[in-house]
Amino acid sequence: MLTRKQKEEIVQKLRKEFEEAPAVFVTTYRAMTAEESNELRKLLREKGARYQVVKNTLLRLASSGTPAEPLQQFIEGPTGVAICKEDPVEVAKVLVEFAKEHECLINRGGVLGGKPLEAASLEALAKVPPREVLMAQLLGLLQAPMAQFVQLLAAVPRNFLYALNAIKEKKAEQA
Numbered sequence: 276m277l278t279r280k281q282k283e284e285i286v287q288k289l290r291k292e293f294e295e296a297p298a299v300f301v302t303t304y305r306a307m308t309a310e311e312s313n314e315l316r317k318l319l320r321e322k323g324a325r326y327q328v329v330k331n332t333l334l335r336l337a338s339s340g341t342p343a344e345p346l347q348q349f350i351e352g353p354t355g356v357a358i359c360k361e362d363p364v365e366v367a368k369v370l371v372e373f374a375k376e377h378e379c380l381i382n383r384g385g386v387l388g389g390k391p392l393e394a395a396s397l398e399a400l401a402k403v404p405p406r407e408v409l410m411a412q413l414l415g416l417l418q419a420p421m422a423q424f425v426q427l428l429a430a431v432p433r434n435f436l437y438a439l440n441a442i443k444e445k446k447a448e449q450a
Contacts, residue, residue, distance in 0.1 A: 282333060289329065289337035289356075298363035299338075300370055300385035300397065301349040301356055304328070307379040315380070318369045323361030329354055345391035349383040363387055364403045371401040 277285070293299060304312075312328075319326045329337075331350050338346045346356075359366045367385075374380045385392045392400065403409075 285329070285333055286337045289327075289334070289358075290341055292325075292358050293338055293341040293343035296343070296358050296360065298359040298366065298385060298387045299343045299346060299356060300359075300366065300392075301346055301354060301383045302370065302374075303352045303381040303383055304355050305353065305379055305381070307377070311377055311379060315369075315373055315377075318373065319357055319366060322365040322369055324357050324359045324366040324369075326355055326357045329356055342389035343386045345386050345389070346384075348391065349385070351383070354383075355380075357385075362406055364400060364405065367397050367401040371398050 307315075316326045331354055334350055334354060334356065335347055338344050357366055357370060370380075370382050374382050382394050382397050384394055385397055387400070404412075
């Protein structure tokens with residue numbers, strides 16, 4: 276049993292994390308073994324997130340007045356919270372894959388940038404390519420017009436050279 280002071284400390288710590296986190300995801304766990312829980316925590320830690328089981332009342336108190344306030348609609352039953360500190364897409368991928376492999380975890384939803392995400396949106400977020408791939412695609416899109424312009428500029432003298440070569444060969448045949 277937690278004392279009132281311990282509960283207040285948990286609420287303050289969660290509130291601070293909710294204000295700084297780009298995304299927070301809520302899960303329900305049923306009959307999750309300690310081994311499975313440790314595995315999930317390890318996978319999330321590798322992706323820059325922290326997973327914590329929290330009492331619903333404490334979670335409601337901690338999320339009220341923060342960007343994570345929309346989480347309250349997903350709080351039901353035994354609740355675990357994944358708090359992202361880095362890339363939310365990677366964390367969503369871990370949660371979705373873990374839920375597919377382990378029936379004990381159910382993704383309820385989350386908050387991304389202060390906006391609520393349903394479980395289906397969480398799965399869609401998990402399908403987004405990693406940040407590095409998106410950056411490379413954007414760079415390719417930005418670079419393509421410039422590369423085409425350079426090729427166009429290089430084509431003018433090249434075609435002129437081809438025309439001169441053709442005239443040279445035609446005169447050589449006539450001589």
